[in-house]
Amino acid sequence: xxxxxxxxxxxxxxxxxxxxxxxxxxxxxxxxxxxxxxxxxxxxxxxxxxxxxxxxxxxxxxxx
Ligand SMILES: [Zn+2]
Ligand SMILES: [Zn+2]
Numbered sequence: 001x002x003x004x005x006x007x008x009x010x011x012x013x014x015x016x017x018x019x020x021x022x023x024x025x026x027x028x029x030x031x032x033x034x035x036x037x038x039x040x041x042x043x044x045x046x047x048x049x050x051x052x053x054x055x056x057x058x059x060x061x062x063x064x
Pocket of ligand 2: 020021022023024025050051052053054055
């Protein structure tokens with residue numbers, strides 16, 4: 001049986017709370033990444049939420 005009440009993260013069994021703005025994958029908080037400015041460690045206001053794969057592709061950064 002599939003519980004349709006909560007969408008599940010495509011990368012783990014957690015509840016999906018957002019979508020990757022590039023590939024539209026349902027992702028949980030743990031697997032969603034927002035671009036963080038390394039110099040002031042502030043989340044860029046209008047940065048899209050991305051899954052890990054899209055984050056790497058977009059910013060060419062491997063560390064999280
Ligand atoms: Zn997850
Ligand atoms: Zn994605």
